[in-house]
Amino acid sequence: MDSLATLASATWGGPLLVLALMLPVAALMLAFVLGGRHAERVVLATLPIGLGVAVAIAAAIIHQGAALHYDLGGWAPPLGVSLHADGLSATLLLTTAVVLCAVGLYARADFRVPPGVSEARAPLAFWTLLLAVWAGLNAVFLGQDLFNLYVALELLTFAAVPLVCLSGSPQTIAAALRYLLFALMGSVLYLLGGALFYGAYGTLDIPMLSARLASGDPIAPAALAAAALMTAGLLAKTALFPLHLWLPPAHAGAPAAGSAVLSALVVKASFFLILRLWFDVMPASLTHLAAQVLAALGAAAILFGGVLALRQARLKMLIAYSTLAQIGYLFLVFPLVANPAAAPILDLGQTPGAWTGGVLQLVSHAFAKAAMFMAAGLIAGALGHDQLRGLGGIGRVLPMTVFAFALAGLSLMGLPPSGGFASKWLLLSASIETGQWWWTLVMLAGGLLTGAYLFRVLAPALSTRGPPLTLVKPVERSRELVVLGLALCSVVLGLVPFSSFGLVQIGRLGATGIGLP
Amino acid sequence: MTVRPGPGGSGFSRDATARGAGFFGCWLLLAGPGWSNPAAVPAVDVAVGLLAAAAATWASVHLLPPTPGRVRLGALGRLLLRFLWQSIVGGSDVARRAFAPRLSLQPGYLVYPVRTPPGPRRALFGALTSLVPGTLPVGSEPQAGAGCALVYHCLDLRQPVADGLAKDEALMIQGCGEDATDV
Amino acid sequence: MSVALAADAGLALLILGLAVWTSIARTAGGAVIGFMAYGLLVALVWVRLAAVDVALTEAALGSGLTGFVLLGAAARLPRDAPAARPGWGLRLAAGVVSAAVAAGLAAVVLLLPVSAPTLAPAATANLPALGLGNPVTGVLIAYRAIDTLLESVVLVLALIGLWSLARDGDWGGRPGALRSADPSPALVLLAQVLPPLGILVGIYLFWTGAIAPGGAFQGGTVLAAMWVLTLVTGLTRPPRVGGRGVRLLLVAGPALFLAIGVAGFWLGGAFLAYPAGYAKPLILAIEAALTLSIAVALGLLLAGPPLAQSGPRA
Amino acid sequence: MTIALTLFTIITVALGVVFFLAGTVGLLRFPDTLTRLHALTKADNLGLGLVVLGLLPQVAWPFGGLKLIAVWLLALLAGATVGPLLGHAAWTQERGREPPP
Amino acid sequence: MSEFLLIAALCVLGTVALGLVVILRGPTEADRLSAAQLLGTGGVAALLLLGVATDTTGVADLALVLALLAAFAAVAFITPFGTNGGRADPVAQPDRPQDPE
Amino acid sequence: MSSVTLFGLCGAALVGLGLFGLIVQPGVLRKILAFNLLGSGVLLLFGVIARRGGGVVAGNGSDPVAQALIITALVVAFAATVLAVALLRRLVQETGRDSLDSDG
Structure with a gap:
């Protein structure tokens, strides 16, 4: 039988993208219907499959040396919606799958259905929401259509907010409410931006939009307003200073596994969209301007988050504020990549080191922060406090x-030797190469602050003086191993030679907007 | 009050069939404009209409089980006509008072001992009489003995409101078929 | 058409007035009532903008059900301890930002390109292949099916989020937020008479969605409203949240959508593609299941988190 | 015939508007909640009925017209139940202040 | 004809607006609640007039939904107040200011 | 000025009003209401865009693509409102407060 559409296009391996998107959705429905103890089983069975799919996508991209593409329903954009995975998307899909696998293994002990009942509230909610977070993240990383990405963002919001208040304490309820209000404001502004883009250019498909923006001589005022509104909305969701108010209480109050997911992955989704907006949609001349503002906010976040982390009394709050600061680093990518000085590198057919550095920061922070939150969860569980x-x-x-x-x-x-080192090294050298030394200072100061607040944790933890501690609850060895595995992931990233990060560049070079044309 | 299975019997099924036919008629009314050529209505349209009417009938029978007792169509028709007329008079009455240069109101409460037993019929009586000029049922009060009275708020107590209500009630009992075993 | 412009101006002024009222009303209840009136009038604006599909959704969902939820919340707010207003600095800053955004948007509206780019012709041109007459349904179920599929999952997710707010001991019970202690006879009569008619209208909206304004969301919303009416009066009881049947109903729509989408790999040549000639029946099947799932999801969203198994709590 | 129908529409719709106006004037002039409710529930329903009646010649017959009548009947049903509901609420409030008559 | 209907719609909207001003001013919640009734009829009338005047398809269906849910809106007004055990009836309370002016 | 532009300006004003309310309103319920105003202003702007696009082609219609997106967004906004209200009700139950003041 013939398909109705004629213009459809799909690359080899395109169905893998559908699988990556729909596997968590199908598992979510199955887990919800079966309920009880089955929910956990469904998740644990699905996670490895999802990891396999992510690996397959990455392999297919490396093998082809090009991005994967799939037109849903056989309807080509702009009428239809397509999925798209370049090297960056594949990297993030892979990171997501690895972190979620670890979180799933780790969370088994916390979200077991107690004996005697067929189903309990927190386990059902946690396992289904975990799948929903996964679906939302994959949808964000694969989306190629601004409105489809809006739905993906909402999926993520609806999954993440209840995770924050699973414990049901008044503080977490208030934190969840605040998070929800911020997230909703963010999505509405994003939606408004999408509407304006559609009104000005008649498409929501990112490549088409980019092409039309590049071809039209003056940029429509609507497009400028749209980009500003979208960025503002996404910044609120990413919790970049000064729109960060919701993040610390939300991440600190969530269960350890939930915090790990939120800090390591969920906030990255909206950052990823900002990245796409400025590098894939908007013309480079504008990106260059916006990059300065974004990076200034990022620098403020690095310093502000670091100082506040220093002043926290609770371990989880400290880690939450640390997330604030680490998000700041991500925004330094903008001026380092979108800079006239980076143009010669592009001419050589290479992606700037800052690009690789930024992606590496994203990934290594995801592993490291997930490991930290889960370690903090183990400590809090063992001591009864944090x-x-x-x-x-x-x-x-x-x-x-x-x-x-x-x-x-x-x-x-x-x-050294860690993924964080590699990423920060790349960013530092890029800032020097492009003659933007002030970002170097910020990064160094941020590194010092990070050292200082981590010292506040590690110094007492490693001290041999004082009375021996008594544990409220023993810690399972398997959970410690999971945490250690994730931490090792973040370190191992730094041991791999830079040249093997070619994956993150596949599919990016041809895209408009990276650097100057 | 929970969902009650309707009593069986031929009266029941006849009543349900009548409702179903009514609902199917409503469906035709809804979906009719979509059929450009009424002579060639697709069978599937009719099938969906029948399904919808069946669903509506099922809900109706569960929510408001048919009660035994004869419904006199003629009286019911007269009842409906009367209340349509009453609503017109009621609206005009309010408009007259609103536009009158001097506000001629004497609002107050009237306690009307109601004969209709509690349940759907009394509620129906309340709803219908809320369309009657100058009256608005606002609640009920227990009476001496086993009876019960509806409290009406009246725009003008000088009017013969209670007589009108008694007339309405008589008509309604006649139309809906009085039955002592009602709810 | 100056009369039409005058009517539209009146409508716009009325809406703005109600929005301002909603923002400044002294009581929360008053603000919510203002908002409901606002929603109803916005539905009229959608008619004026020739978007009857949206108007139907707005009337049913934006004004009706949203108002219901908000009023319920307003009635339970604490009476005392009004929250402190933020300082004047923040208010000033917020005022400047909001005014700037509004002014910027107004400028954008005035400066929108003369030739409005649009996908409307493409959306209409492909309709015959789908056997549909309503392009909006075509967009929702065919061209952008993935959005609708994810959207129906979002509803399930919202429900999971809502249920997760229950207390641990209450899990497995029935939602209990709606049951009113002593419904008045007029209300009971309404709940007995209106739902059958509402069921007809709900099914009709779904069915007519293929050719005229309407569809699964609109039909499902009407059905949900009718269900809620019977829940409020205690004529029906909400299902236990642990029940598998209700969960099956909740995912029936998205699951069928997904299944047909996957079948599209083989039959239609792509995920979420419909095989030629079978598009309309498949779309109607998906819409029917979606209507049901949406109705159940919306009804349960209104019914609130579960309460303990020992009967309803006042 | 058309002129007669047009005239009919104009007169009936105008009359309907007058009744809406009457309801609002009643709202303005009547002294308390319950009397205002009378004004609302009765005058407005009649106003809607007249508007529907006036529009009947302007829409496709029979379905369009019957649908309009159905709209009015539904609105009437709503009015007939909403009136007592709100009346009860207002009455309860008044009773809270003073003993019932 | 369509101009006349638009003018009529404008008039109905005007009276509804005037009525809303009265109703929303209060003084009691029950007063405000009658806004549902006012809009249920006035809004539907304005909609029908607008729709017939501009010959928009689907307007009758929309009016039907509005009329169906007009009653539902009123139920929304009543329900939250009934669920507090039926005794403490917040409708019967005078205004509860939330924000100091 | 055409009706469409008029509604566009109305939508812009609503966005400003909603944004302001969302930031400064102290009560959570008021914030939720402000969010709804903001959302409907945004959708109104979208509707204006749709009307322009549809008007060009179909003469008397509205862009069906935009309409479908608006419907989807309306449903999301409803679900968000329900979730926010449920959180608020739980918050009021637990703390007796309607604000997020003292926790941040």
Whole structure:
């Protein structure tokens, strides 16, 4: 039988993209219907498959050396919606799958259905929401249509907000409410931007939009307004300073597995969209201007988040504020890539190092932050609290957990050998190469601040003085191993030679907007 | 009050069939404009209409089980006509008072001992009489003995409101078929 | 057409007035009522903008159900301890930002390109192949099917989020937010008479969506409203949240959508593609299942989180 | 015939508008909540009925017209139930202030 | 004809607006609640007039939905107040200011 | 000025009003209401765009693509409102407050 559409196009491996998008959705429905103990089983069965799909997508992209593409329903854009995975998307899909696998293994102990009942509230909610987060993230990373991405963002919001208040305490309810209001404002502004783009150019498809923006001589005022509104909305969702108010209480109050997902992955989704907006949609001349503003906010976030993290009394709050600062680094990518000085590199057919550095920061922070939150969860579970001043000597009791925490910290600080080091090195050298030394100062100051607040955790934890600690609850070895594995991931990234990060560049070079034409 | 299975019997099924036919008629009314040529209505349209009417009938029978007791169509028709007329008079009455240079109102409450037993019929009586000029049922009060009275708010107590209500009630009992075993 | 312009100006002024009222009303209840009136009039604006599909959704969802939810919340707000207003600095800054955004948007509206680029011709041109007469349904179920599919999952997700707000001990119970203690006879009569008619209208809206304004969302919303009416009066009871049947109903729409989409790989040549000649029946099947799922989801969203199994709590 | 129908529409719709106006004037002039409710529920329903009646010659017959009548009947049903509901609410409030008559 | 209908719609909207001003001013919640009734009839009338005047398809269906849900809106007004056990009836409370002016 | 432009300006004003309310309103319910105003202003602007596009082609119609997107967004906004209200009700139950003041 014939398909109705005639203009459809799909690359080899395109159906993999559909699989990556629909696997979590199908699993979500199955887990919800079966309920009870089956929910966990469905998730644990699906996660490895999803990881396999992500690996297959990455392999297909490397093998072809080009991005994957799929027109849904056989309807080609602009009428239809298409999925698209370049090297960056594949990297993020892979990161998501790895982190979620770890989180799934880790969370089994926290979200077990208690004996005697067939189903309990928190486990059902957690496992289904985890799948929903996954679906939302994959949809964001694969989306190629501004409105489809809006739905993906909403999917993510509806999955993430209830995760924040799974414990049901008043503080977490208030935090979830605040998060929801910020997220909703963000999505509405994003939607308005999409509407304006559609009104000005008659398409929501990113490549088409980019082409039309590049071809039309003056840029429509609507497009400028749209880009500004979308950026503002997405910044609120990413929690970049000064729109960060919701993040610390939300991430600190969520269950450890939830915080890991939120900090490591969810906020990255909206950052990814900002990246796409400015590098894939808007013309480079404008990106160059916006990049300065974004990076200035990022620099403020690095310093502000670092200082506030120093002043926290609770371990989880400290890690949450650290997320604030680490998000700031991501925004330094903008002026370092979108810079006239980077143009010669592009002419050579290479992506600027800052690009690789930014992606590496994204990925290594995801691993490191997930590991940290989960380590903090283990510590809090074992001690019954997570006050910093009560951590003395925890290193003797939970050596593996503290070791994992320290490894992750290594990456956050940017010390060798770690993914954080590689990324920050690339960013630093890019800032020097492009003659923007002031960002160098910010990064160095941020590194110092990170070192300082992590020292506040590690120094007492590793000290040998003081009375021996008594644990409220023993810690399962398997969970420690999971955390350690993630922390190792973030470190190992730094041991791989830069040249093997070719994946993150596939499909990017031809795109408009990266650097100057 | 929960969902009650309707009583069986031929009266029941006859009543349900009548409702179903009514609902199917409503469906025709809804979907009719979509058929450009009424002579060639697709069978599937009719089938969906029948399904919808069946669903509506099912809901109707569950929510408001048919009660035994004869419904006199003629009386019911007269009842409906009367209330349509009443609503017209009621509207005009209010308009007259609103536009009158001097506001001629004497609002107050009237307690009307109602004969209709509690349940759908009394509620129907309340709803219908809310269209009657100058009256608005606002609640009910227990009476001495087993009876019950509806409290009406009246725009003008000088009017013979209670007589009118009694007349309406008589007509309604006649139309809907009084039955002592009602709810 | 100056009369039409005058009517539209009146409508716009009325809407703005109600929006301002909603923002400044002294009581929360008053603000919500203002908002409901606002929503109803916005539905009229959608008619004036020739978007009857949207008007139907707005009337049913934007004004009706949203108002219902908000009023329920307004009635339960604490009476005392009004929250402190933010300082004048923040208010000033917010005022400047909001005014700038509004002014910028107004300028954008005035400066929109003369030749409005649009996908309308493409959307209409491909309709015959789908056997549909309503292009909006074509967009929702065919061209941009993925959005609608994910959208119906969002509704399920919202429900999971809502249920997750229950207390641990209440899990497995029935939602209990709607049951009113002593519904008045007039209300009961309404709940007995109106739902059958509402069911007819709901099914009709879904069915006519293929050729005229209407569709699964609109039909589902009307059905949900009718269900809620019977829940409020206690004529029906909400299902237990643990039940598998209700969950099957909730995912029936998205699941069927997904299944037909996957079948499209083989039969239609692509995921979410419909095989030629079978498009209309498949679309109607999906819409029917979606209508049902949406109705159940919306009804349960209004019914609130579950309460303990020991009967309704007042 | 057409002129007669047009005239009929104009007169009936205008009359309907007058009744809407009457309802609003009643709202303005009547002294308390319950009397205002009378004004609302009765005058407006009649106004809608007249508008529907006036529009009947202007729409496709029979379905369009019957649909309009159905709209009016539904609105009437709504009015007939909403009136008592709100009346009850207002009455309860008034009773809270003073003993019932 | 269509101009006359538009003028009529404008008039109905005007009276509805005037009525809303009265109703939303209060003084009680029950007063405000009658806004539902006012819009249920006035809004539907304006809609029908607008729709017939501009010959928009589907307007009758929209009016039907509005009329169906007009009653539902009123139920929304009543329900939240009934669920508090039926005794503490916030409708019967005088205004509860939330924000100090 | 045409009716469409008029409604566009109305939508712009609503966006400003909603944004302002969302930031400065102290009560959560008021914030939710402001969000709804903001959302409907945004959709109104979208509708204006749709009307322009549809008007060019169909003469008397509205762009069906935009209409479908608006419907989807309306449903999302409703679900968001329900979730926010549920959180608010839980917050009021737990703390007796209608604001997020003292937690940040």
